[in-house]
Structure formats: C-alpha cells, structure tokens
Amino acid sequence: MLSAEAITKRFGGRSGAVVAVDRVSLTVERGARLGLVGPSGSGKSTLAQIIAMLLAPDSGVLTIDGDRVDTWGARCSRELRHRVQLVFQAPRIAVDPRLRIGDAILEPLAASGTLPSVADERGELLRTWATRVGLTADLLERFPHEVSEGQLQRACLARALVVRPRYLICDELSSMLDVSTQAALLETIAAVQDEQDLAVLLITHDRVLADTWCGQIADIRELSTRDQQCPPPLPSSPVSTRA
C-alpha cells in the first residue's frame, strides 16, 4: 500500500509562499485504480511528483509498502524510486531529445545498472515492451522529434513500465492525445495490471474518463486533512457541482 499522510508543499515567492499541497492524505492499495481529480492549480501534479519522490514534501509522511520515503528527497534509492513511476502530461518535454526512442525506454534500467549485459537480452526486453505499447521496431531507432506525440507518449509509458513498478502515476496521460491513442495506452496499462498487481493513480481533468476507468475517484480538494481526519476516497459519482 502507498500511503500519504498530511502532505504539505509550499513554494516560495516574492509575494509570499504558495501552499501547493495542503495537508493532503490518500492511500492507494496494490492493484487499485484511483482517479485523482480537481481543477488546475489544486496541487495534483505537485502531489504526483512528491509521491514519485521527485520532490520532497515540507511536511507529512509518505510510505511505500511500509518504507518511509518522504525524508529521502533527492537521495532516495533507485530501488525505492522504481516502485513508483510517473508518466508526464507532455511527452515532448519528458524525454531527452538526444536519446533514440529505444534508448529512452531502457534509460531507467541503464541508470540503475540493471540493464541486461547481453545485447540479445536487451533487444528482447526492448521489443517486448515496444510491442506491448504498440511501437514498431523502426520507431525505436528514431529521435523524439521524428515521431508523433502519441508515439512518444507510448514510449514514455514503456519507459515507466520497464522497471516493473508497483505504482504507476499518470499525470494527464492523454490530454494532448487523440481518444484512440488514449484508449490504447489505457488498454496496455490494464493488461499490465492484470499480470503484476500494478496500482494506478490516474490524474485527469476528464471526469468521464475517471468515472469509466477508475474504481475509485478522489477530489484533491476533499483529501485535505485541514479540518478532518483522513477521509476515505469518494466513491465513483457524477460530476461534482461545487464551484
């Protein structure tokens, strides 16, 4: 289980600090699909980065399968980081423009020294994941600017899944993509979930998508424990009418 308790993150500024995430608590069970919704500026992406250990919270407790990780910040171990993977909203700026697609997909393994040393095994691993996300072999040789946005987001998903994470965070996975590519990405994620008990935190402003795809939906504004104790996630329900 992934658990965040009373996570707070402030960003400084000349006109005073902005509280991006204010005492937010949530839990994600293994294998679950949780939709995280809320308006722009409500702290969804900041929370995602904190859970993915890319940002250290100012206060609060973050535990992943029993291991406390909030105090590690940038020095968090690779093994812990590999448990949680994040797919960003804009694939164009989420990949190194100098890496070929195939190398980008294997980069997390190379960075952690867990890339198979035998070339055939590497090729096999790459082909497996490329096929699963629907990328053809010729695309793996290309640079990011030589493929479409949809193909690039498929590569970003493969890059996240190749380390076999336990938790996958998708931050507006498909807001820049057509519906068929969105459906294809979600089908891949669902298939991986069936095999390896992967939990998914789907951050989206598309309430219809959250309602149809996620087992549970939580509105970030209602996860704040400013005035209450850890509320359970909201059940799937029609669009909230609050202003």
Add this chain to the structure above:
Amino acid sequence: MTALLEVEGLSVAFRTRRGVVQALSQASVAVQPGQLLLVVGESGSGKTVLAHTMLRLLPRNVDVSGSVRLGGQELLDLPPGVLRRLRGRRMALIPQSPASSLNPVRRLGGQLLEAAQARGLTKQQARTRLRELLDEVGLDLDVVGGRYVHQLSGGMQQRIVNAMALVGAPDVVIADEPTSGLDADLVDTTAAQLRAISARGAALVVITHDLRLAQRLGGRLALLYASRIVEVGPTAAFFAAPAHPYGRELLRALPEREGKSIPGMSPQLTALPGHCAFADRCPDRFDRCTQTVPDLYPLPGGGLARCFAHAER
C-alpha cells in the same frame, strides 16, 4: 458563391533527412462569414499544417501546391510584405498554449497595445478597442495590463490571446487546439468565447483533437487521417453517424462510448500507401481498398467521405 476562405487541392510536403514528409494531400475546405469549421484528427494527421498553410506560416523546407484564397485573392503567391499586412487584420491565429505564445518578460498591456498598433490602430483607438474586448470577457485592461503572463490563470491567458487575435477585427479567425490542457470549467469558457467569435460574423476555423469540444461547437467538421481529409460534413451528422470507418472507430474510442482503441497505427507520412491509408486498420475493408486511394464520395446528408463504401455501386 465564392467562400470567404477557400482551400483547394492543397498539398504540403516537408523535405527532411528521412525523406519527404507528406503532411497534407489534396485538401479542400471552404468557410463562409459567421461559419465554423472544425478540423479534427490525431496528432500528425495534418491539422496544424493546414492552419499554418492558410496563414503561410511555414518553414523553408516545404513544398506547397494547390490554392488558398481569401475573398477570391490567392494567398500562396502573395509577397511577404503584403501577407504580413493581411495577418492579424484579415486573418488571425489564436495560438496553441497561450502561456508560451505571450512574452514572459513584458507586461501584458504593452504586448496587447503593440499587437493592436501592428494592426494599424492608433494608440488611442487601440486602448479603446482593447478595453471593449477585455470588458466583454470580464477583464480590466488597467489591471491585467500591469501583470506578467505567469501572474494570470490559464483561463485569463486564453482570454488575453483571444483579445489579441480579435483586436484587428479579422474576417477569419483560426484557433489551434484552444482547449489543450485546460480543465473542464475552462473548456466551457473557451467554447463560449469561440461561439461568440463566430457570432460576430468572423469565419472561424478550430483545430482540435478534442471530440467533445467539437461536438459542443457544432458547425461543419473536416476529419483528417494521415494527411488526407477523409470525411467532411455537418458536425451533428458526424457525431450521429460517421460515414468513414475511421470516424466510426474514433468515436468508439471515447471513454463514454466503448473506450476501445483502433488496432494498429496510422501510416508513416514518409511512406504513405498508394491505397486507402486506413485500409490496414479498417474492419470493413474489401479488395478495392488496398488497390487505389478512394475519392471523396458524396453522402446523402450533404457531406463527403473518402471511402469506397460510399462510391456509387
């Protein structure tokens, strides 16, 4: 009757290291004053290239053939100076991502005034006109004018670039992915603003991959797939019963419908097949589909579809 903006047989190809990228093939569309044309398709289908070619905002490694006419005047062979005077005054672009199209280190007031003056308004006229335009969308020029772009919310930024596009009272407004990355409330606001632009009598072209926005805006719709227009007709007719198999499969992929992806991928633009580009993914293909490229065949409801299923049999 000649349309205000008329695109005919437009083909655009980019010469690149990997060969010739055929971004647009034989596209023809027309828009009248007060009309709305939606250009819909996945990324890489040619929608933005169509918009940019209308304004001739193209890099050097490009080959263009066909015709783009504004009020009967051919734009493709106008000298750059004449074209520059036309942009903003007769045709305006609402760019994708307002945050990155505004200058981050200048206050917005200066940028808005500069845009207005570039359209030939005097400083006084510019101020009056901007005040009116911003008033209509609930912004005060004196307040937002003193701010920088990062100090405004996404919705306010969108309203600023809309005002900038409208300040020259253009006949044609082209909006490129106006709702990309906006949340539901802002999509509502943007849709209302787009409808207002069209209600002023401008011809409006909206480029989008957002099918829900398209359905909400109505008007006419052109669906692009792998550089070609595969279906064009009234938006309502498309959503009720798309005539092209690609349109049908695309609507099925909406989460509120079946959420089912289309198997396979669209073809590479460097190696487009000599037959229907959708044939490999099409559940209804027959022999002819893998032999030649279909024409646009007329539909009973007044539209056109590039599918042999609608050819006279």
